[in-house]
Amino acid sequence: xxxxxxxxxxxWLEAGFWGLLSGSALIVGAxxxxxxxxxxxxxxxxxxxxxxxxxxxxxFDLMDEAFSQGGFLASASGFLAGGGIYSIANYFLDxxxxxxxxxxxxxxxxxxxQKGSGLAIALGALLDGIPxxxxxGVSMIEGGAVSIATVLAIFISNIPEGLSSSSGMxxxxxxxVFVFSIWIGIALITGIASLVGYxxxxxxxxxxxxxxxxIAAGAILAMLADTMMPEAFEKGHNLAGIITVxxxxxxxLLSKLG
Numbered sequence: 232x233x234x235x236x237x238x239x240x241x242x243w244l245e246a247g248f249w250g251l252l253s254g255s256a257l258i259v260g261a262x263x264x265x266x267x268x269x270x271x272x273x274x275x276x277x278x279x280x281x282x283x284x285x286x287x288x289x290x291f292d293l294m295d296e297a298f299s300q301g302g303f304l305a306s307a308s309g310f311l312a313g314g315g316i317y318s319i320a321n322y323f324l325d326x327x328x329x330x331x332x333x334x335x336x337x338x339x340x341x342x343x344x345q346k347g348s349g350l351a352i353a354l355g356a357l358l359d360g361i362p363x364x365x366x367x368g369v370s371m372i373e374g375g376a377v378s379i380a381t382v383l384a385i386f387i388s389n390i391p392e393g394l395s396s397s398s399g400m401x402x403x404x405x406x407x408v409f410v411f412s413i414w415i416g417i418a419l420i421t422g423i424a425s426l427v428g429y430x431x432x433x434x435x436x437x438x439x440x441x442x443x444x445x446i447a448a449g450a451i452l453a454m455l456a457d458t459m460m461p462e463a464f465e466k467g468h469n470l471a472g473i474i475t476v477x478x479x480x481x482x483x484l485l486s487k488l489g
Contacts, residue, residue, distance in 0.1 A: 242371065243430045249377045250364040250425020253385040254418035257356060260393025261414040265401050271466045274391050279463035279471040281388035282455050283478025288384035291486045293366055293448040301441025309445020310452075313362065317450040320358055321457060356392050357417050359454050360385075362447035364421040368428025369440055380485040387478070388459065 263269060297306035363385045370378045393414060400410045432440055463471040 243426055245377070246368040246371050246429035247422045247426035249371075249382055250367050250428075251418060251422030253367060253382050253389065253425075254360055254364065254421030256386040256389035257360070257393035257421075258411070258414050258418055260390040260395075261397035261411060263390070264394035264396070264398035265407070265410060269394065274394060275463045275466035276470060276474050277387070277394075278391040278459050279467050279474040280478035280481075281384070281391060282459045282463060283475035283480075284380075284384040284482040285388050285451055285455055285459075285478075286475075287479045287482035287486065288378070288381045289448040289451050291483065292370065292378045292381045293444045293451075296370065297441040297444035297448065300444070301436075301438040305438045305441035306445040309442035310449040311445075312442070313446035313449025313451075314453040315449075316446065317358065317453040318457070321453075324358070356389075356396060357420065359392065359450070360389070360417060360421045361424045362450045364424035365428035365432075366444055366447035368425040368430075369432050369444055371429050372433045372440070378486070380482045383485065384482055391459070391462075 294306060294310065297309060300306075367377060367381060367385070370381060397410050397414065400413075428443075432443060460471075460475070463475065467474065
């Protein structure tokens with residue numbers, strides 16, 4: 232499904248806007264996690280719904296478009312590369328403390344564990360966000376219309392990550408200025424990444440676009456399997472499955488209504 236932003240903004244600026252909008256969910260989640268005490272089960276169910284939305288978006292928007300642009304080899308190569316890049320980078324982030332964002336719904340890390348982990352957690356969110364934002368920009372190349380399903384999926388999935396991460400930073404003694412400077416900065420970077428996805432990749436071959444979309448899809452799926460879905464099940468229990476199904480169906484319907 233595509234939606235046009237009928238305004239005086241040029242298409243490249245519009246691409247940046249949609250990327251910034253999806254990234255702003257990190258700030259929304261950070262505000263919730265820093266100032267409110269939200270039940271872990273509620274966070275888990277939000278995460279499960281977001282996982283379902285993302286699965287649909289990466290299958291029916293990202294990979295389908297990648298295949299249409301460059302065929303199986305280019306899309307599959309990008310898909311495998313994206314999963315590998317995310318997994319390798321996430322392994323090294325784990326060594327630096329980002330693993331605490333994965334267990335934030337399971338147990339509270341000690342104060343000594345939390346010290347120094349805030350930046351690593353933020354880097355993990357950035358690692359998720361850049362390929363997603365680039366994909367938003369790339370999706371606008373054909374006709375200047377953005378996939379509302381993709382934007383919604385990324386927005387929903389960013390909320391629980393910002394929520395749990397900011398809560399951990401607060402518990403580690405990070406200042407309010409530090410926490411929100413980090414998340415505002417990441418949101419701005421996602422806007423820039425989306426703009427780059429539209430302006431730069433519009434001049435590249437369909438095969439390169441296909442590989443890029445595949446990388447984004449592979450990284451998102453690896454993130455889902457590694458982080459969001461295990462956390463959703465950990466506290467959501469039997470409800471996590473049906474909530475994930477509802478998220479998938481919501482995104483699927485959005486992608487077909489246009």
